Amino acid sequence: MKDGIIKADGTSRLARSVADFKTKYPTYDDFAAALVAGTLPLDILFNEAGWSQLPDFLNQANLLKVATAALYGKDGTAVPDDIFARIPALIDTKVDMVLLWENASPTSDFAAQTVSVDLSGYDIVAIETYTPNQFYNVGDDRYNLNAAGASRLHFWPVGSPEKINLSDFFVDFKATYSTNHVCWIMFNTRRAAVTNTGVEFEGNSCLNQKANNAQNVDFFSFGVGANGYNIPIKIYGIKGVSA
Amino acid sequence: MRYALNLAEDGRILSATYEKYAPADAVIVDTLPDGNIADYLYVDGAYVYDPLPEPAEPETPEQESSVWDELDAAYREGVDSV
Numbered sequence: 001m002k003d004g005i006i007k008a009d010g011t012s013r014l015a016r017s018v019a020d021f022k023t024k025y026p027t028y029d030d031f032a033a034a035l036v037a038g039t040l041p042l043d044i045l046f047n048e049a050g051w052s053q054l055p056d057f058l059n060q061a062n063l064l065k066v067a068t069a070a071l072y073g074k075d076g077t078a079v080p081d082d083i084f085a086r087i088p089a090l091i092d093t094k095v096d097m098v099l100l101w102e103n104a105s106p107t108s109d110f111a112a113q114t115v116s117v118d119l120s121g122y123d124i125v126a127i128e129t130y131t132p133n134q135f136y137n138v139g140d141d142r143y144n145l146n147a148a149g150a151s152r153l154h155f156w157p158v159g160s161p162e163k164i165n166l167s168d169f170f171v172d173f174k175a176t177y178s179t180n181h182v183c184w185i186m187f188n189t190r191r192a193a194v195t196n197t198g199v200e201f202e203g204n205s206c207l208n209q210k211a212n213n214a215q216n217v218d219f220f221s222f223g224v225g226a227n228g229y230n231i232p233i234k235i236y237g238i239k240g241v242s243a
Numbered sequence: 244m245r246y247a248l249n250l251a252e253d254g255r256i257l258s259a260t261y262e263k264y265a266p267a268d269a270v271i272v273d274t275l276p277d278g279n280i281a282d283y284l285y286v287d288g289a290y291v292y293d294p295l296p297e298p299a300e301p302e303t304p305e306q307e308s309s310v311w312d313e314l315d316a317a318y319r320e321g322v323d324s325v
Contacts, residue, residue: 100264101260101264102260102261102264103258103259103260104246104258104259104260104261104275105258105259105275105279105280107279108256108258108259108278108279108280109279109281110257110258110281111251111255111257111281113251113257113258114249115249115258115260116249116266116269117264117266227281228279232258
């Protein structure tokens with residue numbers, strides 16, 4: 001905001017009174033009496049010519065634009081204090097994340113199904129999925145897909161016409177056990193539609209590639225219905241609330 | 244602790260949750276079967292062990308020479324990749 005700077009030559013303001021000033025106040029005593037009584041009519045005028053830098057004025061455009069007031073649900077009659085009064089409520093806004101469903105048997109196969117959950121009143125759903133640890137025997141060596149055995153959290157808008165893609169991806173490479181060199185890749189994907197009344201899960205599709213060059217064994221598996229992987233274990237509802 | 248079952252039309256257990264998360268029309272039980280609950284039906288208030296058949300293992304594509312063979316040979320010869 002720009003301050004005004006007067007030229008300091010006595011011209012920054014002008015005074016104007018009524019046209020019959022001399023009739024109403026013919027003597028100095030009449031003028032002084034009206035001034036003391038607070039009845040002397042007078043306009044103090046802004047005289048641009050008496051300023052070396054014009055100030056920003058305290059008007060609506062500079063203090064609170066109508067468009068800015070509208071962002072806070074206020075109209076053009078609002079004053080800055082109306083906006084200041086809204087700030088504490090905005091600062092106290094928080095996000096509620098509520099557990100609405102939990103899988104009571106999280107290591108069991110999870111086929112295509114609809115899980116009934118009341119998601120009305122929630123903006124976002126969060127779905128936690130879990131892929132159990134995987135093991136693979138090559139000769140006398142036992143390999144562990146270390147990256148598996150972990151859960152992942154996926155977020156999606158409630159009521160979205162698109163389906164959420166619940167995917168996980170694990171990769172591991174080992175070349176240190178005896179003569180075996182193993183590369184193991186697993187990719188799971190399970191889609192789901194999220195409505196106000198629940199989550200419609202599809203079955204899991206799995207690309208599971210384990211390659212062991214030392215024994216010249218290459219094999220791939222690609223299965224729709226590999227429901228022992230990528231298992232939904234928790235469903236949360238998320239919404240913003242004001243304290 | 245009690246559980247709510249999500250059942251398929253034939254009684255196959257699709258999943259289970261805890262009673263506090265159960266929808267209004269859920270089947271409530273006191274215990275769950277051991278192991279993979281998807282291997283069980285829930286019929287007339289009792290569990291029936293009826294595992295689904297294992298999915299067939301996909302056939303390994305036959306290859307005269309795999310990329311892994313070539314990588315293995317390179318590894319054994321000490322060839323660095325660029």
